[in-house]
Amino acid sequence: MNIFESQSYINDLLHNWYNVNKRDLPWRNTTDPYLIWISEVILQQTRVNQGLEYYNRFVERFPNVLELAKAEEDEVLKYWQGLGYYSRARNLHKAAKQISVKFNGQFPAKHNDILELAGIGDYTAAAITSLAYNQPYAVVDGNVYRVLSRLFGISTPIDTGKGKKEFSELAQSLISKTEPAIHNQAMMEFGALQCVPSSPDCTNCPFQSVCQAFATNKVPDLPVKQHKTKTSVRYFNYLFIRHEDNTYLQKRTAKDVWQNLFEFPLIEANKLLDFKELTENDTFKRIFSGIETVELTEKMNPIKHILSHRVIIAQFITLNISDCNNELDKLISVPLSDIDEYAVSRLMELFLEKLS
Numbered sequence: 531m532n533i534f535e536s537q538s539y540i541n542d543l544l545h546n547w548y549n550v551n552k553r554d555l556p557w558r559n560t561t562d563p564y565l566i567w568i569s570e571v572i573l574q575q576t577r578v579n580q581g582l583e584y585y586n587r588f589v590e591r592f593p594n595v596l597e598l599a600k601a602e603e604d605e606v607l608k609y610w611q612g613l614g615y616y617s618r619a620r621n622l623h624k625a626a627k628q629i630s631v632k633f634n635g636q637f638p639a640k641h642n643d644i645l646e647l648a649g650i651g652d653y654t655a656a657a658i659t660s661l662a663y664n665q666p667y668a669v670v671d672g673n674v675y676r677v678l679s680r681l682f683g684i685s686t687p688i689d690t691g692k693g694k695k696e697f698s699e700l701a702q703s704l705i706s707k708t709e710p711a712i713h714n715q716a717m718m719e720f721g722a723l724q725c726v727p728s729s730p731d732c733t734n735c736p737f738q739s740v741c742q743a744f745a746t747n748k749v750p751d752l753p754v755k756q757h758k759t760k761t762s763v764r765y766f767n768y769l770f771i772r773h774e775d776n777t778y779l780q781k782r783t784a785k786d787v788w789q790n791l792f793e794f795p796l797i798e799a800n801k802l803l804d805f806k807e808l809t810e811n812d813t814f815k816r817i818f819s820g821i822e823t824v825e826l827t828e829k830m831n832p833i834k835h836i837l838s839h840r841v842i843i844a845q846f847i848t849l850n851i852s853d854c855n856n857e858l859d860k861l862i863s864v865p866l867s868d869i870d871e872y873a874v875s876r877l878m879e880l881f882l883e884k885l886s
């Protein structure tokens with residue numbers, strides 16, 4: 531299929547398909563760039579059903595840029611809890627502050643200005659400029675890569691510079707100049723509902739007669755990725771310390787997974803430690819030095835927690851202590867009844883759910 535000759539043919543089919551099949555979602559009924567931005571960032575990391583719940587809660591609490599900019603980061607992270615990729619929430623907050631200072635609280639409309647905001651890359655900038663301001667910037671997300679690679683039979687790996695350039699030029703050449711907002715939404719919705727990653731329903735696809743991947747039997751092989759993501763495994767031994775009705779938390783401040791979230795004191799090691807190994811561990815000795823009684827009462831079955839590039843194997847060890855020391859005073863002492871007020875990782879949340 532010649533790309534340029536087929537542009538209007540593809541767009542007509544795509545837009546017709548979208549009119550019939552699109553889902554009614556709240557961010558589709560607005561041109562407010564703030565709401566579109568929030569929905570796009572949430573949807574980059576979760577499915578629509580779960581994302582909808584987070585979106586509604588988030589925009590109810592932070593209905594506009596200024597409310598988000600005014601909030602404390604800890605509260606923003608709390609509203610993000612469970613979604614993962616917490617750097618995105620931190621960047622939302624940072625960008626809201628940038629907008630409130632540099633643009634007087636008004637969401638910028640220029641593509642270049644939007645691209646300067648924290649955490650906003652090509653995809654999000656194109657989504658905001660097209661959906662909110664109807665400007666012809668093509669979005670290229672995972673759905674669009676899949677649809678275009680199959681439709682045009684392109685096997686250039688999508689995770690290479692060459693592939694990114696090729697697909698973004700192709701997407702840009704196809705975008706409707708008169709209806710860019712509808713075009714982008716239709717392309718993404720088509721990838722999400724029809725041209726899905728595995729076993730798409732090609733028999734009932736409007737593009738079947740022109741789809742190169744279908745014609746050459748390559749649907750399962752496209753799109754191509756060159757690099758397999760390397761996964762590292764880490765072992766987290768969490769100490770759930772109980773002293774009267776309190777426990778202890780610390781904030782993860784390092785540039786690492788779950789930055790700025792709260793957690794129990796942690797001993798990261800090259801394996802899960804048994805009781806004897808724990809008590810011989812230097813960090814353990816430091817935390818509990820001088821405390822008269824440290825009673826290890828329970829060890830929860832290990833949890834395997836999978837993140838994008840790493841697997842965390844964790845265990846939670848419950849300890850009762852008789853008194854405190856200077857080391858524990860450096861941590862945050864929290865009544866168990868108040869622990870829900872702290873933003874924690876999904877892994878911590880799973881443990882806390884079992885407690886209640």
Ligand code: SF4
Nearest residue numbers: 725730732735738741
């Ligand atoms: S025919 Fe199949 S592979 Fe091709 S666009 Fe349609 S759903 Fe995707």
